[in-house]
Amino acid sequence: MRFILAFILALFIFIPAVSAAEPLRIVIDNPNIEPMPFATPAFQAETPAANDYAARISRVVADDLVGTGLFREISQDAYISTVSSFASPIQYADWRAINAQALITGAVSVDAGGRLVVKFRLYDVFSGAEMGEGLQFVGSTDAWRRMAHKVADAVYERITGESGYFDSRVVFVSETGPKDNRAKRLAIMDYDGANIQYLTDSSSIVLAPRFSPTGDRVLYTGYETGFPQVYLLDVANVGRRALQLPEGTMSFAPRFAPDGQTVVFSLTTGGNTDIYRLNLNSGALARLTNSPAIETAPSFSPDGSQIVFESDRSGTQQLYIMSANGGEPRRISFGTGRYGTPVWSPRGDLIAFTKQAGGRFHIGVMNVDGNRERLLTASFLDEGPTWSPNGRVIKFTRETQGAGGAPSLYSVDISGRNLRRIRTDNAASDPSWGPLQP
Missing domain, CATH: 3.40.50.10070 (TolB, N-terminal domain)
Known part of the structure; x- marks a missing residue:
């Protein structure tokens, strides 16, 4: 199950100008917002x-x-x-x-x-x-x-004083049909839900699309062969290809490195799931973890030096950070419940995640050392966070309870305020927020 949780440290407050000499401005040091x-x-x-x-x-x-x-x-x-x-x-x-x-x-x-x-x-x-x-x-x-x-x-x-995020796009999974037989295809839209365009048909299941740092390519997990496999899609011409990986393996949960030429993902071989790194130019494949646990959902730090991921090596689903070259990871989540789908903020200071605790799902954020965890949402099922280009807003998937429940896209400010639903033509899940367009 995909998780998402978002936490942020900085909060907005508007201070009106009190004299003709004082410029209009926003001070980011108070939780009260007018x-x-x-x-x-x-x-x-x-x-x-x-x-x-x-x-x-x-x-x-x-x-x-x-x-x-x-x-x-x-x-x-x-x-x-x-x-x-x-x-x-x-x-x-x-x-x-x-x-x-x-x-x-x-x-x-x-x-x-x-x-x-x-x-x-x-x-x-x-x-x-x-x-x-x-x-x-x-x-x-x-x-x-x-x-x-x-x-x-x-x-x-x-x-x-911060960069905006309005001239950006989101790639996501558009879903149609009954809950027990949903057709899924990749779609792309403006950040606010306008101008939806479809990138794949619904002939096979697609999951977890992820934008490249330049917004011109998308990684995703597809089931065209009947088993999960990572694909690379060019947004402009909608051409796609499967990553060249060892035969007999299953791959999923991909994500680009900041350089746009390296990708990380989970690869299952011999019944074991670890995190691997692939150079798209040379085809060089490197194994980054080596554990009997299930390790997945990797996400690079903005400088490309570290990777946060989820693992059940401690007995429950938790978050870990390791070097981008592998090595011994350190655990950063220690609260009650299970943690997953971590995503590093573009600012580098926070990690968003999904948390399951007390029968509820949450989107939250924490410092990269695991301190100052903050839960931003709570519902029957919230998961799959993705950051705005400026690190101020998080989009995620929310699904309603019941047999007819369908997923929708929502956004929330990192202060936990301004929860909003993003209107789409059909049910929608797995958002990935791209960069500002040139």
């Missing part, structure tokens, strides 16, 4: 062909920010003044009157070549100044959602 009120007047369409795009882009920007739980959108019904032009001066007093702390304005046009041009500015209302310089994004009209996410990422970064 969402920052912001205003986003509809972006201006500077050409007739941009009318629909302007409205949709400004809506996605606002939804991205509100979805973090850190921002609160002020209804346009409360606006005192409007923004009739991207070049219009800002009437700061009118925005202060409705308690807007941040103001986002934008303009959209379609140029002579048919390209979409999106401009935006961000203002600190209380200090009466623009935050950074205005930015412009240019792309095809089909990429309008990506440009909206890029605007939201820029706003998020300027206010929080």
Whole structure:
């Protein structure tokens, strides 16, 4: 069974500006959160062909920010003044009157070549100044959602000081049919559930997809031969191949190293399951563990020097860390219950995991030394955590109880706040969050 648990140390609190000299900012040292009120007047369409795009882009920007739980959108019904032009001066007093702390304005046009041009500015209302310089994004009209996410990422970064995560994608398993006979296929979508595309058909079972560090390839476990085997898929052309491994073995639970050219996974041979490393270029295969226990779910540290994994070598399912070259591992989980599916945070400071204890499943996080364990969720079945590119949010699978129960994707902030369901067309499981797109 796949596990997932998430824990985080840093928490958000918004501190309003108290004087014109104090800049808008977020201080990450307090567990109390008051969402920052912001205003986003509809972006201006500077050409007739941009009318629909302007409205949709400004809506996605606002939804991205509100979805973090850190921002609160002020209804346009409360606006005192409007923004009739991207070049219009800002009437700061009118925005202060409705308690807007941040103001986002934008303009959209379609140029002579048919390209979409999106401009935006961000203002600190209380200090009466623009935050950074205005930015412009240019792309095809089909990429309008990506440009909206890029605007939201820029706003998020300027206010929080952290990189955003909106212009990213998630690969997952889409599931259809009854619980005892589900068809499963790989799918990819925007971080918020939009633009779902399918990468495989449902002719065989697929499990545990994992993005490469550059987001152009996916590792997954497939059952085309009737036994679990690791496959490598190219996202652009949907071409795939099985990893070349010794005959008579079963392989599963793969994951990329930070270099993108090395993968780790579990390999079963002779009735024993250990963790192996494979160089995709040379084909060199190395065994990293050698134990009669079941050892699986490996995940690299961001610098590639260590691997966290799960093992029952102590008699129960627990978490261990070892060198990326193998060697004697050290146990890091010591709480009550069973631990599995560990995933190293992209920041390097935390490990997310699944925990089963007291008849409940949890997503949690702990320090890499095993200290300061924190459980973020609790339900009938929560499992399979995956980190956002900035290490701030965790996505996971939640399944409801009962014969008709179906899995769905959820997200939660590392503070344990802002639990949200990700809407998908069908049941969904096994998410893997990719990097920010270039």
